[in-house]
Amino acid sequence: METETEITAVHATPGYAGFFFDDQRAIKQGARQDGFTYEGDPVTDGFDEIRQAGESLVVDIELENGRVVRGDCAAVQYSGAGGRDPLFQPDEYAPVVEGPVADALEGRDATAFLENADLLEQLAVDGDRLHTAVRYGVSQALLGAAAEARATTKTDVLADALDTDPASEPVPVFGQSGDDRYTNAEKMFVKGVPVLPHGLINSVEKIGEDGETLCEYVAWLAQRSQELGPDDYQPRFHVDVYGMIGEVFGAPYDREEVIDYFAALEEAASPYPIQIEGPMDAGDRVAQIDAMVELREGLADAGVGVDLVADEWCNTFEDVQAFVDAGAADIVQIKTPDLGGIHRSGQAVRYCEGTDTRAYLGGTCNETATSARVCAHVALATDAAQVLAKPGMGFDEGYMIVENEMRRTLARRARDGTRENPTDAETDELAADD
Known part of the structure; x- marks a missing residue:
């Protein structure tokens, strides 16, 4: 044609x-x-x-x-x-x-x-x-x-x-709560969101002087998820701490005090798995990889089952390769706007195949509905481990955009697979629908 x-x-x-x-x-x-802004100078x-x-x-x-x-x-x-x-x-x-x-x-x-x-x-x-x-x-x-x-x-x-075989089911969506970390988490529980809540733990006030505030929050997540979630709900908790564990405890990260803190987070989340994003910010890629490896090995030696997510200093395709090759994380966030071309995000997901590092197709709350829908297609095409609900920090809108785009695409692919030679009119209709 x-x-x-x-x-x-x-x-x-x-x-x-x-x-x-x-x-x-x-x-x-x-x-x-x-209020919603910040005092002071940038x-x-x-x-x-x-x-x-x-x-x-x-x-x-x-x-x-x-x-x-x-x-x-x-x-x-x-x-x-x-x-x-x-x-x-x-x-x-x-x-x-x-x-x-x-x-x-x-x-x-x-x-x-x-x-x-x-x-x-x-x-x-x-x-x-x-x-x-x-x-x-x-x-x-x-x-x-x-x-x-x-x-x-x-x-x-x-x-x-x-050169992939697309996913046959929607990729698990990761909801982000913004600062409204309690109300938005409850919304996620009601909707049965598989990975949550992000939490936006970006200050000592939010994590606690000794990390106690975050432990209390994680324990609340575990309890409240079962009060509000659907039957047989099995959430995975994912909390972004923006390097604040490093700010509170400091290096070295394989010492007993740090490992015990991660063990406390694991216990608070029980019986559900928990993954911590950006535990520290070491200042550059080499130092960040070294710190993540140190912590990950310390957790493994102690039998602490908290997964680590790479974010800081893991921006480009080359960064993803470096973190994966070093075994610095259980999960790497592929921060889609930072990789440039959308195909580079897909290639980064593929780079994780055959390794013990899972690919989280992320991004930012500061995207648009258009870019979020495109990322839903990357997630399906590569069968990523999880994909971020975006844009915005209100949760509901981003979750709807990403989840619905995956569902309609899977439904369309199922319909298209039943006809080998669509007519010109059918082809025009299908193209307009996408």
Whole structure:
């Protein structure tokens, strides 16, 4: 069947993201909350305030057949921290997308997703590689263009590009609570969310001077989950501590005091499994890997069954490789906006195959509904261990977006598999649906 698949134009429109940009360094250094904002001056380059509005850049790709597909450039909440690219400012990058990026892509065959995405990864402007947010958003649009041109799902385009067999069931969704860690956790229990609650434990106040506040919270999670959850509910607790265990206890991380604290967390979560994200922030990738290995080996030697999740300093594809190769974590967060092209996130998930490290397809609350839906396709295509509910910190909206996108895609793939040669009208209908 003949299909007009040439990319004819690329457009960029500045917009908003699903949450806010926060200066993580300023917060860790003790910035006090003032209602929803923070008092004090930012310390990370690019920030005008410690908390400022999250922004995105909406990318539209036009095809020769007149169809328009979309991707959203977005960056993580804690931009500029932990070795990440600097604060993303859409007004600065819109001319780049409509200029050099458009020049490189216009006229290319939209069906060649992997080739187009790789071209974008290598593109440099004034000698500098494109910001990760730009590569992230434009590659989403390229994926949509390929799915549109081929009249198939984004999951299938990715599976072809990555040589995978897609998941046959929705990937377990990880809900994030934001600071409303009790009410939002209760919402997650009622909906039977498989992995929860994130918790946003990013200060000594939230973890406790000796870590006691976090232990109390985990014990509450274990009890309340059974009061509110569905029958036979078996949650997995996942708490992001933003390096605060390191702040409270300090190195070395295999000493008895630290291991005993993790044993207390395990006991508080019992009978459910618990995984701790970002236990420390050692300041650079090498030091972070060494600290994570030290802690992980200490836990293994003591028979403490708390899984460790790599986040800080695990940003790029190369970072993921380094953490996996070193055995530094039970789980690596693949922080999708930080890897650049969306296919790079899929490749990072695949890199975990055959190792004892599981792949958590994450991201940030500061994305958009568009980027979240695309990530649902990456999760399905690679059968990741878990996928983040996003965007936003209200939980319900992000969970609905990601879970529903996976369910409808699986249903569509089941329908499409029953017909070998769809008619032109059916193909047009399917393409419009995605």
